[in-house]
Amino acid sequence: MSTSHNEAPTRTVDVDGTAFAYRELGTGSGVPVILLHHFTAVLDDWDPAVVDGLAAERRVILVDLRGVGATGGSTPDSVEAMAADAVAFVRALGLATVDLLGFSLGGMVAQAFVRQEPDLVRRLILAGTSPAGDAGPANAFPVLQEAIEKATGAGKHPKHFLFFSPTETSQAAADAFLGRLEQRTADRDPAATNETIGAQVTALAKWERSSTPAGLANVSQPVLVVNGDNDVMIPTISSFTLARALPNARLSIYPDSGHGALFQHHELFVRQALDFLRD
Amino acid sequence: MSTSHNEAPTRTVDVDGTAFAYRELGTGSGVPVILLHHFTAVLDDWDPAVVDGLAAERRVILVDLRGVGATGGSTPDSVEAMAADAVAFVRALGLATVDLLGFSLGGMVAQAFVRQEPDLVRRLILAGTSPAGDAGPANAFPVLQEAIEKATGAGKHPKHFLFFSPTETSQAAADAFLGRLEQRTADRDPAATNETIGAQVTALAKWERSSTPAGLANVSQPVLVVNGDNDVMIPTISSFTLARALPNARLSIYPDSGHGALFQHHELFVRQALDFLRD
Numbered sequence: 001m002s003t004s005h006n007e008a009p010t011r012t013v014d015v016d017g018t019a020f021a022y023r024e025l026g027t028g029s030g031v032p033v034i035l036l037h038h039f040t041a042v043l044d045d046w047d048p049a050v051v052d053g054l055a056a057e058r059r060v061i062l063v064d065l066r067g068v069g070a071t072g073g074s075t076p077d078s079v080e081a082m083a084a085d086a087v088a089f090v091r092a093l094g095l096a097t098v099d100l101l102g103f104s105l106g107g108m109v110a111q112a113f114v115r116q117e118p119d120l121v122r123r124l125i126l127a128g129t130s131p132a133g134d135a136g137p138a139n140a141f142p143v144l145q146e147a148i149e150k151a152t153g154a155g156k157h158p159k160h161f162l163f164f165s166p167t168e169t170s171q172a173a174a175d176a177f178l179g180r181l182e183q184r185t186a187d188r189d190p191a192a193t194n195e196t197i198g199a200q201v202t203a204l205a206k207w208e209r210s211s212t213p214a215g216l217a218n219v220s221q222p223v224l225v226v227n228g229d230n231d232v233m234i235p236t237i238s239s240f241t242l243a244r245a246l247p248n249a250r251l252s253i254y255p256d257s258g259h260g261a262l263f264q265h266h267e268l269f270v271r272q273a274l275d276f277l278r279d
Numbered sequence: 280m281s282t283s284h285n286e287a288p289t290r291t292v293d294v295d296g297t298a299f300a301y302r303e304l305g306t307g308s309g310v311p312v313i314l315l316h317h318f319t320a321v322l323d324d325w326d327p328a329v330v331d332g333l334a335a336e337r338r339v340i341l342v343d344l345r346g347v348g349a350t351g352g353s354t355p356d357s358v359e360a361m362a363a364d365a366v367a368f369v370r371a372l373g374l375a376t377v378d379l380l381g382f383s384l385g386g387m388v389a390q391a392f393v394r395q396e397p398d399l400v401r402r403l404i405l406a407g408t409s410p411a412g413d414a415g416p417a418n419a420f421p422v423l424q425e426a427i428e429k430a431t432g433a434g435k436h437p438k439h440f441l442f443f444s445p446t447e448t449s450q451a452a453a454d455a456f457l458g459r460l461e462q463r464t465a466d467r468d469p470a471a472t473n474e475t476i477g478a479q480v481t482a483l484a485k486w487e488r489s490s491t492p493a494g495l496a497n498v499s500q501p502v503l504v505v506n507g508d509n510d511v512m513i514p515t516i517s518s519f520t521l522a523r524a525l526p527n528a529r530l531s532i533y534p535d536s537g538h539g540a541l542f543q544h545h546e547l548f549v550r551q552a553l554d555f556l557r558d
Contacts, residue, residue: 222534229523229530240519243532244508250547251508253522253530255501268529268554275550 002027005051006184008062010043010070015085015092021070021189022063022089026055030279031122033099035062036086036106036113038128039140039200042069042189047263048180053270054101058277061098063089065109067196069189077202079105079132083112090120099277101125104234104259105200108132108207115215124219125273127226128259130238131245132210141201143233163260165230170256173264216245223249224276226269228261250276281306284330285463287341289322289349294364294371300349300468301342301368305334309558310401312378314341315365315385315392317407318419318479321348321468326542327459332549333380337556340377342368344388346475348468356481358384358411362391369399378556380404383513383538384479387411387486394494403498404552406505407538409517410524411489420480422512442539444509449535452543495524502528503555505548507540529555 003025012019023043026032033054035046043062054060066085067075076082086109090098099122102110107129114121130136147158154160157178164174192200223246227239236253243251252272254261262269282304291298302322305311312333314325322341333339345364346354355361365388369377378401381389386408393400409415426437433439436457443453471479502525506518515532522530531551533540541548 229528236523237519240516240532243534244515246534248534249508250534251530251532253519255522255525255527255529271554272551275547 002055005046005048005055010187010189012070013089013092015088018066018073019071020063020066020089020092022061024059024061025051026058026060028058030058030277031097031099032059032061032095033101033277034086034090035060036100036102036109037062037065037068038104038106039204040144040192040197042192044181044184044189047177047266048183049266050262050270053266054273057274058099061093064189065089067199068192075196075199077199077206079108079112079203079207080116082109082203083116086113087117087120096120097122099123099125101127101273102129103127103262104129105137105204108137108204111216114219114221118219118221121221123221123277124223125226125276126223126242127262128228128231128234128239129242130207130234131216131242132207134235134238134241135208136234136238137204138208140204140233159260162233162258164258164264165228165256167256170258170264173257174260177260177263216242217247219246220248222276224273225249225251226262226272227253228257228259228264229253229255230257231259231261233259281334284325284327284334289466289468291349292368292371294367297345297352298350299342299345299368299371301340303338303340304330305337305339307337309337309556310376310378311338311340311374312380312556313365313369314339315379315381315388316341316343316347317383317385318483319423319471319476321471323460323463323468326456326545327462328545329541329549332545333552336553337378340372343468344368346478347471354475354478356478356485358387358391358482358486359395361388361482362395365392366396366399375399376401378402378404380406380552381408382406382541383408384416384483387416387483390495390498393498393500397498397500400500402500402556403502404505404555405502405521406541407507407510407513407518408521409486409513410495410521411486413514413517413520414487415513415517416483417487419483419512438539441512442537443543444507444535444537446535449537449543452536453539456539456542495521496526498525499527501555503552504528504530505541505551506532507536507538507543508532508534509536510538510540512538
């Protein structure tokens with residue numbers, strides 16, 4: 001294997017009659033890491049610095065869940081259904097054990113995944129996410145709309161406001177991150193549709209309204225919980241709450257950063273993630 | 280230099296007429312790390328696994344502050360005065376720049392140190408500690424008394440209850456930690472006196488009553504904040520609050536552990552600390 005994030009071909013695998021798009025790269029005979037994407041994201045929204053960093057030691061698999069990017073079907077409107085799709089995707093690839101890196105909505109999907117199929121999961125990295133029932137995710141749509149308005153006025157990308165802090169250093173990191181997302185030129189993934197975004201918004205709102213912290217105390221897997229210290233999408237305190245609710249979680253909060261802390265501090269994040277995943 | 284924690288000789292340096300006891304070990308031409316001790320601690324309360332781990336890459340200096348262990352004088356009853364002593368000690372050694380690792384009370388001393396002499400400090404590691412004004416430290420004495428009673432009843436060391444979680448894994452880590460503290464046989468440091476402990480209790484209570492978060496927003500140095508997820512001495516949430524108040528702090532919370540998380544998870548802590556201190 002090996003290759004790089006910007007050159008890995010988009011492949012498909014049949015998942016119960018639907019073609020799921022994914023890319024695979026990296027090295028090593030260890031357990032592969034499955035990357036579960038954020039709200040509105042497709043394969044090209046993963047930071048090449050993070051993907052290539054992880055791929056230096058691990059086999060890395062990025063996937064578009066149902067209805068997302070080049071994957072067929074309609075996006076379901078619950079985290080649980082998304083997790084069932086992710087499980088089916090992992091099985092379709094014939095994998096017996098995986099690590100999961102879930103970012104934001106993907107972190108919720110990862111939590112539901114490990115509850116549904118604990119034996120499939122070795123370790124989890126949960127970035128910029130929250131346990132079910134915590135306030136925050138239901139605001140994703142108004143927060144997104146406000147960011148789009150601000151971004152249009154300022155001639156910037158909404159992610160400047162959604163994923164980064166207002167500080168000069170964090171905004172410069174946003175520019176660098178957005179530049180990296182443009183590096184891949186061939187075989188780019190279609191953007192998320194409004195239908196998909198609508199279903200994801202519903203799933204996020206249901207996650208927040210869910211009253212169960214949903215068995216986190218039974219997750220025996222080691223977990224690394226990560227966020228920036230100033231997340232306006234999923235409040236940073238939710239990462240603290242999430243780590244406390246898990247019996248075996250390390251928490252890492254990064255300075256001067258927001259929801260996209262793993263991208264802003266990609267070198268530190270990759271070092272900590274590889275350290276955590278190392279056998 | 281080099282040598283090991285268990286073999287480093289205890290030296291003294293004159294600090295304005297008082298002999299301060301310290302030990303030095305380690306390697307490298309980088310900025311030395313000064314270790315600032317916890318409530319009731321003397322030189323022999325530092326975990327050899329942590330000290331030797333840091334000393335693999337850094338020059339490490341452990342010190343008994345005024346009135347503590349083999350150091351002369353009477354322990355002052357405020358964190359600010361302890362910090363002034365620590366500053367004077369660093370100057371007496373002729374050091375122009377240092378890194379600080381402060382644990383618990385030592386973490387408060389480190390915060391006061393960097394406010395008093397910001398130009399002396401390059402980076403800070405604050406373990407199991409709190410910002411001024413946060414609830415918790417004033418209970419140190421009743422918490423200590425209760426732990427002594429429980430320990431006497433259970434035939435255990437109070438640190439089993441003060442520094443570790445009640446889980447089987449954390450209690451086993453307590454045994455291992457306490458075993459490491461006994462490894463040094465020659466030239467052991469005198470235990471803290473009741474007079475010293477009394478002054479430290481007063482200092483902790485004043486720290487909690489202090490209303491100022493005391494200029495943390497002006498600390499421009501990089502900081503690594505560390506604690507266990509279940510600290511009964513300085514509540515874990517204070518580490519979260521502390522990291523948020525600092526403009527450039529990484530936060531690391533470790534699973535299944537208490538106040539002494541840096542000792543329980545000494546391998547992980549040393550990796551993260553060396554990564555953080557690396558130039």
